[in-house]
Amino acid sequence: MSTQTNQPQYLVISALGQDRPGIVNDLAMHVADAGCNIVDSRMTVLGGEFAIMMMIDGSWSTVAKLEAQLSGLQKKLGLTIISKRTEEHDSKSGGRPYMVEVIAMDHPGIVYQLANFFSTRSINIQDLHTDSYRAAHSGTQMFSANITVNIPAQVHVARLREEFLDFCEALNLDAVLEPVKG
Numbered sequence: 001m002s003t004q005t006n007q008p009q010y011l012v013i014s015a016l017g018q019d020r021p022g023i024v025n026d027l028a029m030h031v032a033d034a035g036c037n038i039v040d041s042r043m044t045v046l047g048g049e050f051a052i053m054m055m056i057d058g059s060w061s062t063v064a065k066l067e068a069q070l071s072g073l074q075k076k077l078g079l080t081i082i083s084k085r086t087e088e089h090d091s092k093s094g095g096r097p098y099m100v101e102v103i104a105m106d107h108p109g110i111v112y113q114l115a116n117f118f119s120t121r122s123i124n125i126q127d128l129h130t131d132s133y134r135a136a137h138s139g140t141q142m143f144s145a146n147i148t149v150n151i152p153a154q155v156h157v158a159r160l161r162e163e164f165l166d167f168c169e170a171l172n173l174d175a176v177l178e179p180v181k182g
Contacts, residue, residue, distance in 0.1 A: 009063040010086045011036075012055050013070070017079035019050040026077055027052065030069065035062035055086065095150035096157075097126065097180040100164075104173040106132050106143035114145060117167055121160070124150045148180065 015027065024043060031038055036058035043052040056066065067083060074081040104110060111130060118125055127148040135142050151157060161177050168175040 007060075008057045008088070009060050010039075010055055010057050010088060011063050011067065011083055012053065012086050013081060013083045014051075014053045015074075015077075015079040015081045016049055016051050017077065019045045019048055023050050023077065023079075024052070027054075027073075030073055031056055031066065034058070034066035034069065036066050057088075094153045095124070096153065098149050098151050098157075098177055099180050100145070100147040100149060100175065100177050102143075102145040102147070102168065102173050102175045104143050104171070106141040110143055110171075110173070111145070113171060114147065117164065118147075118149055121155065122152065123155070123160075126150050 017023070028038065031054075036056045038054050039057050041052060041054035043050070043054075045051075056063070058066070063085075070081050070083055073079075100114075102110070102114065111128075115125065125147060127146075129146045131144050133142050133144070134140065151160065164177050165175065
């Protein structure tokens, strides 16, 4: 047997479909029945749709078994499913994780502006969660973002924080940029 087949194999699965009770149970059961393990996942309901992304691992044969079942699973569960083989994330990238929180009155383009700020500085967004809601007293439509970025070691954090806060002030965004507490 080759070394490749002895190494853990990784598969990212993304599924989307009408929300209903039991979707997570059904998906998790099929992953476990194939002999695989869910090592990372994000699940949410957006409008009336359920969305999930998960990374699973297993041996070469168990991951291949699960991949072969996905087409039938898609029909059985009424989901649109896509998958892609991947590798374990390299956590030795030398960057430092920082948490960004933003709150503002909602308007188009906020996510783009935030992503552009970090992208133009070669800072990778690791995780991004946004939401909109009505302010309690005024009823104003509000926007919130929770972002985890990976700041490269060569970036001067104090200067970056100053640039970020100036950027946010110009756009009327309330924001913080702090190290992720480990």
